[in-house]
Amino acid sequence: MAETLIAVDLNQSPLENPLIHNRWHPDIPMAAWVNPGDEFVLETYDWTGGFIKNNDSADDVRDIDLSTVHYLSGPVGVKGAEPGDLLVVDLLDIGAKQDSLWGFNGFFSKKNGGGFLTEHFPQAQKSIWDIHGMFTKSRHVPGVSYAGLIHPGLIGCLPDRKMLEAWNTREVDFIATNPTRVPPLANAPFEPTAHMGQLTGEARDKAAAEGARTVPPREHGGNCDIKDLSRGSKIFFPVYVDGAGLSVGDLHFSQGDGEITFCGAIEMAGWVHMKVTLIKGGMAKYGIKNPIFKPSPITPHYNDYLIFEGISVDEQGQQHYLDVHVAYRQACLNAIEYLKKFGYSGAQAYSILGTAPVQGHISGVVDIPNACATLWLPTQIFDFDINPSAAGPTKFLDGSISMPLSPDL
Amino acid sequence: MAETLIAVDLNQSPLENPLIHNRWHPDIPMAAWVNPGDEFVLETYDWTGGFIKNNDSADDVRDIDLSTVHYLSGPVGVKGAEPGDLLVVDLLDIGAKQDSLWGFNGFFSKKNGGGFLTEHFPQAQKSIWDIHGMFTKSRHVPGVSYAGLIHPGLIGCLPDRKMLEAWNTREVDFIATNPTRVPPLANAPFEPTAHMGQLTGEARDKAAAEGARTVPPREHGGNCDIKDLSRGSKIFFPVYVDGAGLSVGDLHFSQGDGEITFCGAIEMAGWVHMKVTLIKGGMAKYGIKNPIFKPSPITPHYNDYLIFEGISVDEQGQQHYLDVHVAYRQACLNAIEYLKKFGYSGAQAYSILGTAPVQGHISGVVDIPNACATLWLPTQIFDFDINPSAAGPTKFLDGSISMPLSPDL
Amino acid sequence: MAETLIAVDLNQSPLENPLIHNRWHPDIPMAAWVNPGDEFVLETYDWTGGFIKNNDSADDVRDIDLSTVHYLSGPVGVKGAEPGDLLVVDLLDIGAKQDSLWGFNGFFSKKNGGGFLTEHFPQAQKSIWDIHGMFTKSRHVPGVSYAGLIHPGLIGCLPDRKMLEAWNTREVDFIATNPTRVPPLANAPFEPTAHMGQLTGEARDKAAAEGARTVPPREHGGNCDIKDLSRGSKIFFPVYVDGAGLSVGDLHFSQGDGEITFCGAIEMAGWVHMKVTLIKGGMAKYGIKNPIFKPSPITPHYNDYLIFEGISVDEQGQQHYLDVHVAYRQACLNAIEYLKKFGYSGAQAYSILGTAPVQGHISGVVDIPNACATLWLPTQIFDFDINPSAAGPTKFLDGSISMPLSPDL
C-alpha cells in the first residue's frame, strides 16, 4: 500500500488532529506535500467526526451540532500545481477502516437539518449498516443487501480568496432573504466550531471567521455527494491556489442519487488511496469551471430496475414550473408508497432510497409546466421479488423490525 | 407482424385521420378495441404531423404553430379495463416508417416555444439525422453517430373527467400567475386547432374546448419524454376510464435525458408494436399514482462516460435553493463549453446533448443551498477521442459544417 | 431503407434464384456490385431454403438432405477490393422477413447430422419459436422468452482457388481417416445438389464438383455461428479475390454459444442491412488470417447468470487431455440435469441452451489433464426463479407440453 500521509485515530477527537479541517479557506496550511505522479493514502473520519454511534438510538442524529461538520483530511499540496491547472485525481481504492466496519444512515429532525422528505419524516431516525466485505446490510432495514459503490461524498481543492469571498457573499446574501427559515437556506461562516487544521491563534481565528462551510457543492467540487465518484474513477479538479490543496472526507459505503436522506448515505470512517497528476493550464484548455470526471470501470452492475416517475406537481396538487426537485420528490414518494405494500415502513423505504445504488434521472425538463424525474430502484438488491404481478404484492415483512426514532425534545 | 390497428399516411394531414388526436379528453372515442393479451401495431406521425421537413432550413422550426401538437395515435380500448386497474404495456418493438428514415432535432425560437437553454440559443435552429439501420448520424452535426434508443416520447391512457378538470384547473391557475410570459408557463386548452379523433360537430367542439394540451407529462404518463421507455420496456399505466384508452405518439429515435433541445429528441414518424395486459385493481394494490416501468433488456450500452457537474448557482452567479433545474443547466453549459474546444459550434454541442443517449443524474439534492446535477456524455459516440489529456484538446472540426438557423422575423 | 440488392421470395425455391448459392467457389459470379461506402440490403432464405416448416412435426428435421445447405445470398462484389485487403462490414441492422415471423430449432437424428449431444438426444426433434417484436418464445418450450441477439450464422468472402484447394484437400484427407463414420467427420464437395448462383452448364458443373461445402467455419469466416456477430457489429474480413465477393445467410434470431443443437439456433429467413468499406492491404498491416470483429453496442444485457462447470472427464468417467469440447459437453449436461428439476424435459432444456443468449467460456485450459469450461445461463429469461435455495427446486412445469419428436424410420 502507498504511504499513509494522514492517519486518523477514531478514539481521538478530530479537533485534536491538525491534519483535519472542517472549513474551506486558502490559509489552511498544507497537511502534506506530494509530487505529481505520487500515490498516497489519506485516512478520514466519518463526516461527523465520530459523533454518530453504532447503536440503536437516534438521539445522536437528533442532537448533533451541524456547525461542526464535515471533518476533512488534508489539504494535500501538490508540487508545481498552480491556479488554472487541472488536478487529476485517480481514486485507486477506497475502504472502511478495519476497526470500524459499519456505517450509518439517518434523517435529521426538521428542526435540526431536515432532509429531502423532511415534511414527511420530520423526526430524527437512524439505521446502522454493517459492512460484510464488498456488501452491506442493516439490522434496522431487513430484506436488502447490496454491493458497495464506495465513494467520497466530499472532495475538492482549496478556494483562493476571491472564490471564497464569492461563496460567502452569495450565500450570506441568500440567507438574508429568509433568515429565520428552518431548516435554513444556507450556512454562514461560523467561527466557534471551525477547525482550521494547523492554523492557531489569530491566524486561526481570522480564517475561522471567514472559512466557508463545507455543506454545499461548489465550483471546486466539494460536497457533491455524487455516488459515481466511486473508487476507480478519475476526477479533474480546478486548481485555485499554489499547491492545489486537495482535501477529502465524508466517505460513503453506498448512496442513492440525491443522497436524499441527508444524514446521509451509508456514512463511514475509512481511507482513500489516490494518485495525483497535473494538466497544466487545463482549466482554460478545456473550458473547465466545475470538476469533470470519468466513472470507475468497476461498479455494481445491478441492471434490473423498477422505475418510478414523478412530475412537478407537489403533494398538495400545486403546480411548479419545470421543477426537477419537486418531480424527484414525487418519484421518491411514489417508490416509498410502493415499497410499503411489501411490508416496509415508510422510514425503511426512505432509507433504502438514500443508501442503495438508486439512480435519479432528470428525464424531461422542457415540457411545460411539468418536469419529469425518474427514480431507478434496482430489484436485485432485495431478498424477494418486488416486481408487480397480477397477484398483487406479498407482505414479506411483518413489521417486527423498525428503525430507531428519537422525537424532538 | 401483429395487425396494424392504426395506419398513417405521411402524405395525408393528420387532421384528416380520425384515428389521430392532439388533446386529452375522456370523450374521444376509442379508435380500436383489443383484448388483454393482444399484440398490435400503431403507426404514428411525428409529433408535428409532418410540419418539420427534411431540408436545410430552420424556417419550419421557427414558424410552427405549437397549438397543433402532439399528434397521437389512438385511443385504443382494452376490453375489461376499468378505472383503478393497471394497464401493462409491453413495447415489443418500435421503428421508423420505411418511407421516412430520418428524424429532426431543433431549438425553438425563444419567442415560440423556447427550450432549456433558450437564453443561450434564442433562435430557431435545426439538424436532420439520417437513420442507418440501428444507427443515426447527421449531415449538420459531424463526428458523432449512435445506436438508437428508440422510444415514444408520449404514451398514456385517457384521463377521466375529474382528472381532466384537475389538470386544467391547476394549469390555467398557474398561467394566471404570469399570463404574458414568453415562453408561457403552460398551455391552456385551445379549441381551434384541437383534433378530437372521431368526434365531430358539437361533441367535438365541446371536448375541444376542454381538452388538455399534450405538452406536459402528468399523472397518467403522457409526454414524459423518458428516453428509457424504450422498445423492449414494460410499462404499468394507471387506468381512469373504462377501456383505458391508450394513445401513443412523438416517437424518438434517440434522446438525451431531459430532452433539453425541446424540438426535440430525434423526432420521427414510425410504428409501435405492443402488447397489453391488465392488473385488475393494480393502482390500489401497488399504491400507484404515476406510471412505473421496467427498462428494456436491449439498449445501447455505451459505458465510457465523461461526466460534467453543475450546481444551482446560475450563469449570473445567482444562488438558487437546491434547484436541480439550474444545476442541470450548468452541467449542460459546461459540457457545451468543453465540446467547443474540439471544434463544435455551441449549437452542435447542444444538439448532441439533446439527441445522444446522455444521462442526466440528480446527484445531490440536500446539501444546502446547492443542488448538484451531473451530465453523462458517452465518449464512444464520437469519431475521435474527447478525453482530457495533458496535451490539451485537438480541434477535429474546422467549422465548415454548421447547423441551419432561421432568425426571428 | 437502403436498396435491396438481393430479394428472396419464400414461396420460390432458392434453386430458382440465381442470386443464391450453396457452395464456396471463386468462379461464382457476383450477384451485384457496390462501391466502398455503400449501404445495401440482402434478403436471405433460412439456411435450409424453406425445408423446415412452422408445424408440430419433426419429420422435416429428420428427413432433410443436408447436402443442400446453406443457401446464401450473394456474392456481392465491392469495387476496388483486392486480395490482401480487409473488407469492413457494418451490420447496420438485421431482421426477420415480415411474412415469416418465426424460426425453428431442432436436433438432427444421429443418423443424419447429429449434434453436440447426439448420444443423449439421438432422434430428430424440433421446436418453433415465434418472433414478437424484439422477443421470442416457443409453444414447445414453455416458461422462457428472450430478446433476440440477431446475427448471421454464416458470412464471409469468396476463397481464391488456392484457398479452396487447401480446404478441400485437408477436409477430404480428413474424411479418409474414418470414411464411414456417422455422423461424418466432414463433408466433401458434392456436385448434384450444388447451387452455383448464376453459373450454368459446364462452368456450373465444374465449379459444383469443386465447390467447398458451407458447413464449417474457415479462414474466411463462413459458418462461424458466432452469436456475437450480431446486428450493430463491425467485421473485418480477409479478401482473397478481386471484388471480395461477400455472401451471407443462415440468419439466427438468437443462439447460445456453441450452437449446440446444430439444427440450429433460432433459424429464420430475413434480411441484412449492411455497409462496406475497405482497408487496403489490411491483412498484412494487421497480421490478419481470420476475421476479427467488434461487437454491437446494442445487445441483450441479461447479467444475472447461473453458471455451470464442466471438466474434460466424459460421461463414462474417461479422462481426456485438456479437451474443451468434452468439458463444455459436461457443463451443458449439468445444466440440462439442473433444468429438469424445474419440470423441463431434457429436450426442452437442450433447446434452451441452443437458443438463448447463453455464454460458453473456455475457463481453464492448462491445468493438466482437465480443461474446465463454463456455461452461463441467464436467469432473467425464465418466467420463474431458477436459483438454488435451501427449499429446493419447484416443478413449475407439469410436463403437459412436449417437443415434437420423429423417430428414425
Place this chain on the structure above:
Amino acid sequence: MAETLIAVDLNQSPLENPLIHNRWHPDIPMAAWVNPGDEFVLETYDWTGGFIKNNDSADDVRDIDLSTVHYLSGPVGVKGAEPGDLLVVDLLDIGAKQDSLWGFNGFFSKKNGGGFLTEHFPQAQKSIWDIHGMFTKSRHVPGVSYAGLIHPGLIGCLPDRKMLEAWNTREVDFIATNPTRVPPLANAPFEPTAHMGQLTGEARDKAAAEGARTVPPREHGGNCDIKDLSRGSKIFFPVYVDGAGLSVGDLHFSQGDGEITFCGAIEMAGWVHMKVTLIKGGMAKYGIKNPIFKPSPITPHYNDYLIFEGISVDEQGQQHYLDVHVAYRQACLNAIEYLKKFGYSGAQAYSILGTAPVQGHISGVVDIPNACATLWLPTQIFDFDINPSAAGPTKFLDGSISMPLSPDL
C-alpha cells in the same frame, strides 16, 4: 473484518504452517471449524508458496519444482455439513496481502510444465505486476493497466475416499498411455513433496502417497481457474465428507479466460473473506455433479472488445475435429500477431492474454469439422487505440522494454 481463521507469514515456509496443504485427501484434519452462517477470513500464500520472487529474472519460473504446488489454506470444517449437501460459499471480498502488493505471471519452460502456447514460447519467462489499489500494471509489459477481477484459482471441498480413488485411477491410467510425454499428460500422487496439513508420521506418509495432486479441476471444483469466481460471487460446492472441508488458494489479481500462460494469472498472496451456509441434500435436489455459481455484481465492465476468431485447423494446416482447444489456440495466436503490429513482443502479448480480463468463448462447436473459438480483447485496457483503421497500426512501443527470459540450462 471477520475473524482470521488461518494466517500466513510470507517470511515462513508454507511447509511449516500446519494449516496449509498441497494435496487432496479426506484424512487431512480440519484446520478450523465454523458454523453455517459464519463469516471468516483465510489468508493464503501464492500458489508456489513464495518461490517466485518480485525481481527481473525468470530463473525461478524455470527452476520451480512443480510437485510442490499448490499451497492451500484449509481445510475448514463446517458443522453439520454431510455428504450430499451443497456448501454455499459467499466470497464477500478478496485482496492481496498488504505486505505483498504485487503478483507474477510467467510461462514455464516446455521442459518443466509448459503451457498453452509452449510450442511458440518454449522458454521460461516472467512479468511482475504491481497492484495499485484496484488496478494493476507491469514494468515488463508497458501500455496496459486494468482493474482487478480478483478470484481464487483454486477452491473446493475435500474428496471422500471413493472420489479420491476415482481421480487417482483415471489419471494414473491416463499417464500410462504416454508416460514419457513432456510435459506430462497428468500428475500422479507424489509423496516426497506432499504437505498434508496437520498430519504427521505414518498417517501423513500414507495420505501423502495417496493424495491427489492439486493441478486439475475436478468434480469438487478445485483448480478451475475460472476468472469469474471473483470476489462477490456465490458458489455452490458438492460436499463429500462430514464437515465439507473447504480449502482455498492460488489467488489471482486478474486472469484471462483459459489462464493460458499457466504460470499463471497474476499470482498473488492474499486473503479471502467468506461466508458459508448449507443446502441440505442439495446435490440430489438440484442434480449437481460439479459446482455451480453466480457471478459477482461488481466486476470490471470493460465492454469495448476486439474479437479474434480461431478454427480447429492447427498451425501446420492440420485438420482437427471440432477441437475447441486448437481453435482457441489459433484465436490466441491471431491476437498475439495483431498486438505485435503495435510494438509488443510476442511474449508481452501472450502475457496480456493471460492476465487481462479477456474472454474466451466457445462460439461454434457443431459445424464439422471445425470448431470456432473467439478471444475477446478489451480495448479499454490499453493506453492507446488498438482498433484497426484505414491508416494501419502505429508502433506505440519501441521495444526497449522486454520480459525477462531464462533459457533452459
